[in-house]
Amino acid sequence: MLRICRELLKGFPSITLEYFLDNCLYVESEGNPMNRQTSTKQEILDAALYLFHLKGYHATSIRDIANKAKVNPANIAYYFKNKQGLLEYCFMFYLEKYIAVLERNVVMLEQKGPQQCLVDLVTDILEFQREYFLAARFIYGESALDTNLNREIHSTYFMKEKYYFQHLLDEGIKTRVFQSVSVPLYLLQLKSLLTAPVLHPNYATEVLYVFPQEAYYMNRFADEVKRFIEQTLFHPDHDQAKLFSRPELFTGV
Template structure:
């Protein structure tokens, strides 16, 4: 007999797989119960309904994702800011690789921008913006400039997992593999070095006289 925890995990994992292949709207509670080999009543017991499953997916993803950022923000006063950002990026890539089906589903649903998704994720995304801003730039800085960097960084973090089919079938790259995570992390690390250098160069330029 399955334990309560394993039954709940089985339901959630089955939902994630089906949400990826059939889409959230195209997946029914009956589909999930058949995939998980459980009674539909079990889904109602643990998650209430399909939206409850959606919320569970998003909460699990963002609680881990933001925790990686928050851990490193808390170390900024003690360690080099760039190293904190590098560690956060590696942790996020590793987490997304291990949970690539969930990652693809979450970023895809956010791109659809539905009312339900906005209600669940708005506070998470505001916190994400704050944490990225703390890790990317010392002090307040220029919001327009820092937001452009956040856009670039988020694009690089999400693209391999959101477009995993393109990577597999066109580039023959598998984003869930450890080899890819290690190599791709070095690319992002190099990008961080570049924007750090650009900031220093700008700061050292002489102030023009009127």
């Protein structure tokens, strides 16, 4: 144990081994000793996402994150090794949950049918992005950069995303409940709509006076996305072409 602690402290010469053992390692005689570890890890993650969003990844230091999370920098080294490791974990944290949202909807395709499945998927994605708003904004903004990490993310998580959407659209086109469309181009349009609230929040709030972090506005936006899908994708002759109520046009008030 002492050898491992010394290895962890190599990058932090100002932290003594005694201080690390007294303040950074947690041993609990009763209950689950993982509770505080999980809490500390989540606090670091929350602080990192907030600061990455506020200042940018490169302008944020390990000490900034530690101060925001009210933890010792050694905790970050323990859980994530370094700032790059923390960045990678931020991506994994968000995208693993996002892919789970896709999976649990697409698995119901045979039971619900393509139209209802797509409507429910759109609703769940927008609600998920609202719940993890800072993470979504940072991840989608950062994923536009040309880096090795982003290439790995696109070849894994976003390829999974494409697979689930394409499977759903192909099934709808094959069964003639969807119109025949170019699947790649339609996915690009749909993806642009779904990510608009998190990619352009300042424009939404400062210019349009709508607030994508609030459930009311995100629900209204979801209705407009569903309207777009109904008008551009649902086959007009299919019996289930009207799957949701038509709200008034979204005016932001």
